[in-house]
Amino acid sequence: MFKDNSLCSQEDYKKEITFDKLAKGKTDVIFLNGRHDKFDPKKKDGQDAHYILRECKNGGFKFGNYIGRFTFEGQEYIINSRFGKELEADLLKTVDSAFFSSSGSVAGSSGDIPMDYVFYASFISRLKLAKLSGFPSVYKKILFRDYALHGSLDVKNFIKKDQPFTGKISSRKSSRVPDEVVARVLLRAYDILVRKNTKFALYDKEIKNFLLANANGEMKSIRDIDAALNSKSVMNELYKDYKIALQIARIIILQDSRYTNESAVKNLNFGYLLYAPNLFELYVERLIRSVLGEFGGKFSLETQYKIPGSNLRPDFAIKDEKGEILAVLDAKYRHFCNANLGETDCKNLLQIKRYAKKAGSNTGILIYAKSNVFNGLGIIRHSSENKIFILSVLKNDNKTSADKFKKYLKKILETIKEKKIM
Structure with a gap:
């Protein structure tokens, strides 16, 4: 695990992870803020100037404009701010205050915000938005014994005029029901983060009941995650927030200790990154407003x-x-x-x-x-x-x-x- 924050002075590097590598579909690393998929990496001498991490020959590391945690090519990386832990802590507190009131802050006893908590908060926020659109549904086949006839027949007119039968009678073979696998995956991720900090449950107390009402059971295996992400029910633009919530849920579940040792997980690339300049801008805004308040x-x-x-x-x-x-x-x-x-x-x-x-x-x-x-x-x-x-x-x-x-x-x-x- 790379956690060093020492600067590199060498001109050449043994290893470089760039934004471009992560953004070209080679990984499922999520960019929680910034310009997301619309972001065009800056090119310098034909190379991607937006590096995530550079490893020097002497074993030190230089971090770019991102902070986050991700697994890439079998190695886990924790990327801290290149300006040290104190500024990073202030940046994360700024994000925390945007999600929670002072009484509901997810900060620990020391006042620090674990980096993962920002990620969890974005999941809760996305679920809250998704809930406003109702729940995505799929067609489910109706068992033969549950078939019901639908239609109408004017029996009186049919007998009186001795007419041939022209009524319309049909049976439904399928009906729309909530997409249970989507609900189960979201519910599993929600339970994981609430287990880590119960204050997440206070952000929207109705989320769990909403997911339970549509899940009808528990997530069976990590294969359910891909099934949910590939479900036609979340392809509709109306349910785009569910799609993003599922992408975040995937990382929450795969990073949980109960799943990290599974062979199917070890070869996956996943994680999240935060664009630090945007967080810095929010932090500076808070400082400026504090000064203006004195006038x-x-x-x-x-x-x-x-x-x-x-x-x-x-x-x-x-x-x-x-x-x-x-x-x-x-x-x-x-x-x-x-x-x-x-x-x-x-x-x-x-x-x-x-x-x-x-x-x-x-x-x-x-x-x-x-x-x-x-x-x-x-x-x-x-x-x-x-x-x-x-x-x-x-x-x-x-x-x-x-x-x-x-x-x-x-x-x-x-x-x-x-x-x-x-």
């Missing part, structure tokens, strides 16, 4: 703001009470190294400057996961020129410094506010 409603936040008259769309825009743009912000799940700027970081600087200009603001803020840029409070001052600030949420030792980030952002907004008054 008593004088500032508002817009996400994925589309600048009027253009196709530009920064991650965030902060507006004043009049609706004017005070600052545009972009979140970057990257390490900004001031002494060695890469091509991507140069593009990010030009991009945020362009955002600010088009939005009619003097302030652009890039929020990196990690940065070596010094942002002393003394350098945040009035200026008629465009200003670009680079903030980060991690220290050099990968310890989170959210409070420091919020302090700097608050100072920037106070400075903008004072400038508007002057």
Whole structure:
């Protein structure tokens, strides 16, 4: 099992697992967020630049923009954040808060969220959506002894006019019934995750009863999983949420200790990945809202703001009470190294400057996961020129410094506010 998070410095690697490999039907790895199957991997020198994991010659590993857990070619991989466990824990807590209230959080006693719990929460959420469409059904043959005649016959008219029989009488040989194998697979996955944390049962208390009413029994073997996934009942677009729920259920069941040793499971490729930049964006949004709350409603936040008259769309825009743009912000799940700027970081600087200009603001803020840029409070001052600030949420030792980030952002907004008054 690969759990190392050391960085690689070598130019060549013994092994590389890329997004492209996992997305080309070679595995059943599910991408829980991000652009899913619509995502086109970036190509660099003819190669997929979106790697999941790279193994160095010295045995270290470098992780890409994904976190998750999957089995690939007989080996299990646990992919953690390349920025360390502290930031990863904060990213997972952000997802947890999106699913559960503080009282219903699935966090452990330490406050940490196991990575698998995010996966389980997405399963429950998908089931809740699927339930709104009713339950998928299939045609089931009716036994001969249960045949019933259907139709009509005008006996009075038939006898009186001595007419030949023209009535329509037929018997049904099949009828539509709930797809029991689909319900059984979903029920087995649901029972597994509730066994691991009973708080999952609180998210929607009616899910289990709904599945029980349609299952009429238990899942017999892992072959039922493929039978459910290939069932015609879930091919209908109306039931697409059931299809996704079944794909997630497959992984929950196969990762359960009762099934992992089965020979049929050992040769399968399965698992899940989370696109960390999207989680980072949610985390940054929560920090920004926390700062804006200290201004008593004088500032508002817009996400994925589309600048009027253009196709530009920064991650965030902060507006004043009049609706004017005070600052545009972009979140970057990257390490900004001031002494060695890469091509991507140069593009990010030009991009945020362009955002600010088009939005009619003097302030652009890039929020990196990690940065070596010094942002002393003394350098945040009035200026008629465009200003670009680079903030980060991690220290050099990968310890989170959210409070420091919020302090700097608050100072920037106070400075903008004072400038508007002057």
